[in-house]
Amino acid sequence: MGRYSDDTGFVNDSARPRGFLRDGSTYVRIDVPGARFTLATGLNNLGQVVGASLDQNGDAHGFLWRAGRFTPVDLPGVAGTNPIDINDKGAVVGLFLDTDGRTHGFLLDKGEVVVIDLPRAALTLPFGLNDDGDIVGYTINDDGSEVHGFLLAQGPKGPVTPIDFPGATVTAPGDLTDRGLIVGGYLVEEAAAPGLRLLDGLSLLTR
Known part of the structure; x- marks a missing residue:
């Protein structure tokens, strides 16, 4: 995420949650037509917003929103696509659900899709992307007892640094700046499984 000063998220002013963009003191609704649920999660300095919605069948679809379009x-x-963040170059990271019901990470850059599945992880969840192409997120093992953060320097094919x-x-990085500053959440407890909920609010595919 870049320096764009507005905020994104979702607002539930009815039984149907919707996304929003805050521009100064003005709130702009982001609501995919016909969707049951719209969640806006990432934006860049160009005002482009990415997120996902659930259709009437409960399937997740990704979107890019800009100036009402x-x-x-x-x-x-x-089976489902959930973009989570976008950088100023238009590259997007997020999650997708395959036809066997498994969740994977992805990078979409200039029309090319790269799957992000780190070795020895049951789930790889990329959540943040900067303009240098560095990606942060976290991995989860089969029973949810191990949740570790990661940094992919220079993208999915670059070196992996544990965080x-x-x-x-539990360590769950959520975003990073172009300077390499990283934010996220962590837990200190014997049962690590609650870490799965740290960033669930950003994704429709990990609920």
Whole structure:
């Protein structure tokens, strides 16, 4: 995420949650037509917003929104797409659900899709992307007892750096700046499974 000063998120002013963009003191509704649920999660300095919606069948679809216009972001051949962040170059990271019901991370850059599945992880969840192409997120093992953060320098094919807050059982990075500053959440407890909920609010595919 860049320096764009507005905020994104979702507002539930009815039984149907919707997204929003805050521009100064003005709130702009982001609501995919016909969707049951719209969640806006990432934006860049150009005012482009990415997120996902649930259709009437409960399937997740990605979108890119700018100045009131929606562009679908649905990966080909998958069961659901959930973009989470976008950088100033238009690259997008997020999650997708394959036809076997498994969740994977992805990078979409200039029309090319790269799957992000780190070794020895049951789930790889990328959540933040900067303009240098660095990606942060976290991995989860099969039973949810191990949740570790990661940094992919220079993208999915670059070196992997583990990110584990000292003494924590769960570390979940959520975003990073172009300077390499990283933010996220952590837990210190014996049962690490609650870490799965740290960033669930950003994704429709990990609920």
